[in-house]
Amino acid sequence: MIRTLRRPPTPLLLSAAIPMTHEQQHVRVEFDALKSLLLQIFLKHGTSQTVADILAANCAGCERDGAISHGIFRIPGYLASLDTGWVDGKAEPEISVVSPSFIRIDARNGFAQPALAVAADAIDAAVEATGIAVVATRNSHHFSALWPDVEPFARRGLMAITFVNGLANVVPHGGRAPVYGTNPIAFATPVSGADPLVVDQATSVMANGEVRLHALANRSLPEGTGVDRNGIPSTDPHAVLAGGALNTFGGYKGSSIALMVELMAGALTGGQLSFENDFGDCLGAQTPKAGQLLIVIDPERGGNNDFARRVSVLCDRLIEAGQERLPGARRYENRRQSTLLGIPVSDGKLLELENLAGN
């Protein structure tokens, strides 16, 4: 059934016989209801209204899209970071426009998404004036998927690429000790007549959240995912999480891409490198204090005013050539179903959230 939380169930939507694409759950919750529950939780744990609003929409959006490793599963980690004082839930980011296209943000130890939101007008002005905005955020905590940071630009006809570093939990190729974060990259571009093409991936073999989901389910990791605390290859998610580390994807080539992300997000921005994170007395905190680089480009400045159609030609060719699906297609399908039927959430998880919100 669809739970609207505070509104009666909507039986009309129950009869739809569309198969679910992610794990079968017990209850379905409307996006606005889930967002409002999460908002209350963030507010209760000391964030400002603006921060609560942005994080709640982001987290509910991940759950809606089936980006489960960055949905409500992350709430305890957010709260541990807030409760220990590791992150400032009321931080007011400082924006400096240092050249017509280069924007610096000091997130002042707050979350990354509200910092980017504060820079929205400056980004638009830079893209309008110069065709490109380079946004370097430091002292920020990014604990979510990256697609919400880039997809909205592509919906407005722009290209966007972003890089984030994090906590050292990835060994460089051939190494035994963690140096890099799982250092994700996301890229979004408009596609004529379709949803934007969005690629969003860690540069580790697997995102850390996925390893934690494997650990919760006591499920082995695929060979080659990571190492234990002694640098010995391991398929045990508990060993990888308890002092072990992940491998970068794609051997030495992926390792070099992780290096590039580390420098773009952690150094160019004036932020910390992943291995410089130190939780100190903030025991249990989970969000990485790191950096983020975002580049937004107006593709029409490339001289091709039919850019989005060119992207669509390439996408069609990929499918004709036998590629199973486009990146982002799974998420969009989950979004479509969740919008129609409600977001699937287990009864137990919903109860936990309601308790956290004090309902």
Ligand code: NDP
């Ligand atoms: P996945 O390996 O699940 O997916 C990576 C990308 O490949 C997605 O765009 C996905 O699209 C696409 N894809 C997957 N399978 C196929 C296929 N068969 N054909 C074509 N495309 C495909 O992601 P990761 O595990 O690497 O990362 C998961 C999330 O973790 C990301 O959202 C990332 O931003 C986040 N993350 C965040 C970090 C942070 O510090 N904040 C750190 C590391 C990761 P689709 O989404 O539609 O499946």
